Amino acid sequence: MDSGTSSGLLVCPPVEPQRAGNGGVFFESTLMQGKGRIPPQFVWPQSERAQTLDELVAPVVDLGGFLRGNEDATRRAVEFVTAACRAHGFFLVTNHGVDDDLVRDALGCMGAFFGMPHDQKLRARRQPGTVWGYTGAHADRFASKLPWKETLSFGYRYSGAGTEHAVVAYFTSVLGKDFEQMGLVYQRYCEAMKEISLGIMELLGVSLGIGRGHYREFFEDSNSIMRCNYYPPCPEPELTLGTGPHCDPAALTILHQDDVGGLEVFTDGRWHCVSPVPGTLVVNIGDTFMALSNGRYQSCLHRAVVNRHIERRSLAFFLCPREDKAVRPPADLVLPGGGDIRKYPDFTWLQLLEFTQRNYRADMRTLQSFTEWLHDHDPHHTHDHHN
Numbered sequence: 001m002d003s004g005t006s007s008g009l010l011v012c013p014p015v016e017p018q019r020a021g022n023g024g025v026f027f028e029s030t031l032m033q034g035k036g037r038i039p040p041q042f043v044w045p046q047s048e049r050a051q052t053l054d055e056l057v058a059p060v061v062d063l064g065g066f067l068r069g070n071e072d073a074t075r076r077a078v079e080f081v082t083a084a085c086r087a088h089g090f091f092l093v094t095n096h097g098v099d100d101d102l103v104r105d106a107l108g109c110m111g112a113f114f115g116m117p118h119d120q121k122l123r124a125r126r127q128p129g130t131v132w133g134y135t136g137a138h139a140d141r142f143a144s145k146l147p148w149k150e151t152l153s154f155g156y157r158y159s160g161a162g163t164e165h166a167v168v169a170y171f172t173s174v175l176g177k178d179f180e181q182m183g184l185v186y187q188r189y190c191e192a193m194k195e196i197s198l199g200i201m202e203l204l205g206v207s208l209g210i211g212r213g214h215y216r217e218f219f220e221d222s223n224s225i226m227r228c229n230y231y232p233p234c235p236e237p238e239l240t241l242g243t244g245p246h247c248d249p250a251a252l253t254i255l256h257q258d259d260v261g262g263l264e265v266f267t268d269g270r271w272h273c274v275s276p277v278p279g280t281l282v283v284n285i286g287d288t289f290m291a292l293s294n295g296r297y298q299s300c301l302h303r304a305v306v307n308r309h310i311e312r313r314s315l316a317f318f319l320c321p322r323e324d325k326a327v328r329p330p331a332d333l334v335l336p337g338g339g340d341i342r343k344y345p346d347f348t349w350l351q352l353l354e355f356t357q358r359n360y361r362a363d364m365r366t367l368q369s370f371t372e373w374l375h376d377h378d379p380h381h382t383h384d385h386h387n
C-alpha cells in the first residue's frame with residue numbers, strides 16, 4: 001500500500017505540467033495519450049528504476065485444501081507459507097473461492113470509473129488527510145518520484161449491524177445514485193477478500209505454531225482499505241515506476257493483478273518480476289503483521305512497473321486491524337514464552353496510518369522509522385518493547 005493522499009491531480013500536457021490550485025500538478029491519463037515525454041516529476045533516480053529481472057517463482061498455496069482440513073494440503077501450505085514469509089513475505093493462493101465473475105466485474109468497474117472524464121472522477125477526489133477517494137499520481141503530497149497511476153481507494157469497515165453496505169454508501173454519496181451497482185460490486189469484492197484474509201490469518205497462525213484462532217479473532221472486526229490501481233500506458237516507462245518500492249503498512253494485502261504483468265518483489269538482494277498466474281491471488285505480508293509475528297515474518301518489499309503499450313489494472317485489499325486495537329505479538333512468540341526478544345513496541349493501526357499520511361512517505365523502512373518516531377514522540381514506548 002503506497003501512501004499518499006491527493007486532492008490535486010496530475011494532467012500531463014505536451015510541454016510543461018499544468019499547475020493545480022494547490023501548487024501541485026495534474027495527472028489525467030486520457031490527456032497523456034500520444035505524448036512523447038513524461039514530465040520531470042515522474043522521473044525516478046537511475047538507481048531506483050527497473051531493469052531486466054529474473055522471474056520469482058512464488059509458492060502457490062492451496063487455501064481451499066487448508067480450509068477444508070485436508071491433511072496433505074495443510075502440511076504443504078504450512079511449509080510453503082513458513083518458508084515464503086521468512087524469506088520475503090510473498091506467496092500466491094489458489095482455490096480461494098472467489099467467483100471469476102466477481103473479479104471480472106471488479107476489473108470492469110475500474111474501466112468504467114477511470115475511463116470517465118476527468119471532472120467526473122474529481123467528484124470522488126480524495127480529501128486531504130483521508131485515505132479514501134480518487135487520486136492522480138499522489139501529486140498533491142509529493143513533488144517528485146511520482147507514480148505513473150491513478151487510484152481509487154475506499155474503506156471496508158467491520159460489518160456490525162447497520163454497516164453492511166458501507167461501500168455502496170460511499171459510491172452513492174460521492175458519485176451519485178447511478179454508481180450504486182458499482183458500489184455493490186466492490187462491496188461484494190471486499191466481503192470476499194475479508195473472508196479470504198481471515199482464512200489466511202488461520203494459516204499464518206498455524207504456521208507460527210500459535211493455532212488457527214488467534215489472528216483470525218484479532219482481525220474479525222478489522223477496518224480495511226480497498227484500492228483500485230489504474231496504470232495507463234506510459235511513453236517512457238523505463239524512466240518511471242507505476243508504484244514505488246514500499247512495504248505495505250497494513251497487516252496483509254491480497255492483490256489481484258490483471259494479465260498484463262508489472263508487479264515486482266525484492267528478495268535475495270535483487271528485484272524479481274512476478275508474472276500473473278491465472279486463478280491465483282497474490283498475498284503480501286505487511287508491516288503490521290511483521291510486528292504481530294514479532295519480526296519472524298517479513299513485510300514484503302514490492303513495486304510495480306508500467307509499460308509503453310497497454311494499460312494495467314490491479315485490485316489491492318489491505319487488511320488492517322480495528323483502529324484502536326493494540327498491535328502486539330502473542331505471548332508464545334515473545335520471551336519468556338519460548339519466543340524471541342520483543343522487536344517492536346505496541347502501537348495502534350490509527351497511529352501507523354497517521355504516521356504514513358502525515359509524517360512519512362511509505363517505503364521499505366516504514367516500520368523501522370515508525371518505531372523510532374514512536375520512541376521520540378511517546379515516552380511510554382521507550383522501554384516496553386524489550387519486555
Ligand SMILES: O=C(O)CCC(=O)C(=O)O
Pocket residue numbers: 001002227229243248255257262263264302303304313314316
Ligand atoms: O499494482 C500492483 O501490482 C501493486 C500495487 C501496490 O503495491 C499498492 O497498491 O500498494
